[in-house]
Amino acid sequence: MADAKVIPFDEDRSRRRPRRVRVAPAVEPDPVPAEAAVAAVAAVEAAPVPAEGSWDRRIAGGLAFLRRRVTGEYEVDDFGYDKELTDQVLMSMIRPLYDKYFRVEVKGIENIPKEGGALIVANHSGTLPLDGLMLQVAVHDHHPAQRHLRLLAADLVFMLPVVNELARKAGHTLACAEDAQRLLEAGELVGVMPEGFKGIGKPFGDRYKLQRFGRGGFVSTALRAGTPIVPCSIVGAEEIYPMIGNAKTLARLLGIPYFPVTPTFPWLGPLGAVPLPTKWTIQFGEPIPTDGYAAEAAEDPMLMFNLTDQVREQIQHTLYKLLVQRRSVFF
Numbered sequence: 001m002a003d004a005k006v007i008p009f010d011e012d013r014s015r016r017r018p019r020r021v022r023v024a025p026a027v028e029p030d031p032v033p034a035e036a037a038v039a040a041v042a043a044v045e046a047a048p049v050p051a052e053g054s055w056d057r058r059i060a061g062g063l064a065f066l067r068r069r070v071t072g073e074y075e076v077d078d079f080g081y082d083k084e085l086t087d088q089v090l091m092s093m094i095r096p097l098y099d100k101y102f103r104v105e106v107k108g109i110e111n112i113p114k115e116g117g118a119l120i121v122a123n124h125s126g127t128l129p130l131d132g133l134m135l136q137v138a139v140h141d142h143h144p145a146q147r148h149l150r151l152l153a154a155d156l157v158f159m160l161p162v163v164n165e166l167a168r169k170a171g172h173t174l175a176c177a178e179d180a181q182r183l184l185e186a187g188e189l190v191g192v193m194p195e196g197f198k199g200i201g202k203p204f205g206d207r208y209k210l211q212r213f214g215r216g217g218f219v220s221t222a223l224r225a226g227t228p229i230v231p232c233s234i235v236g237a238e239e240i241y242p243m244i245g246n247a248k249t250l251a252r253l254l255g256i257p258y259f260p261v262t263p264t265f266p267w268l269g270p271l272g273a274v275p276l277p278t279k280w281t282i283q284f285g286e287p288i289p290t291d292g293y294a295a296e297a298a299e300d301p302m303l304m305f306n307l308t309d310q311v312r313e314q315i316q317h318t319l320y321k322l323l324v325q326r327r328s329v330f331f
Contacts, residue, residue, distance in 0.1 A: 030237055086171060095141070098138070102279070117188055123315055210315060
């Protein structure tokens with residue numbers, strides 16, 4: 001590109017004698033140490049507490065949050081779970097999608113224990129795993145104790161650069177028996193979706209038909225920890241990305257389980273990745289106790305098969321019941 005030329009508005013000005021202009025020397029501001037910035041935020045925190053819900057209170061809370069981030073005065077557990085970041089940032093980012101877009105309705109929240117460990121087992125669908133995020137918000141926002149759900153995720157989640165960090169910060173961990181048992185024995189709520197990629201990657205024609213639940217590893221974990229199993233049925237996620245095809249060759253090249261083809265993706269590019277605004281319902285069923293079995297019950301394959309089948313049948317029956325009750329996919 002050629003150099004741009006500056007063309008004067010008045011050519012006679014170029015022949016005039018230039019004027020001298022005195023420029024005052026620049027005054028460099030004194031550098032503000034990090035301690036002073038922290039002290040300033042601390043002074044805001046020490047101010048009188050504004051009324052609940054006011055903008056002053058929100059600003060003060062935000063400054064306090066930033067102060068703790070700067071000074072490192074926040075805690076994470078052995079799995080990398082950052083409760084403060086999850087409550088104040090991550091959940092706040094997901095909540096509009098939950099409340100306004102999918103308009104999630106929650107039923108049976110009283111079936112989740114008020115305290116102590118429990119394993120929530122849910123169906124998995126939707127092409128992208130948004131159902132896990134909506135389930136996390138449902139448990140936190142509707143449970144009287146505002147309990148946090150710790151989801152067990154597949155290896156692929158922890159191989160993606162940004163998703164890996166966010167999943168750890170939100171309290172999720174690798175889907176392995178050791179981590180799940182540690183969380184359950186610590187009194188945490190643990191969520192698992194045994195269908196895995198077979199559930200979220202199934203074609204639209206098989207919607208709301210549960211896939212295989214594996215070999216019952218989640219039942220064995222609950223038996224060892226002596227915690228109840230809470231079946232959970234999610235309706236609405238199947239229609240957000242109607243998967244009408246799977247580009248298997250492209251999926252193998254990208255190293256992913258499947259490459260979805262929907263009525264809008266990849267034809268509309270990034271716009272095709274916007275989920276459809278379906279109406280969701282999440283229902284928690286009656287818990288199945290496991291504390292009445294002997295210690296060696298976790299090694300009994302027949303018992304694990306029967307309990308796995310019982311959980312699967314209860315979720316499937318509830319799905320059919322909710323589908324009959326709903327008026328429309330979108331309303």
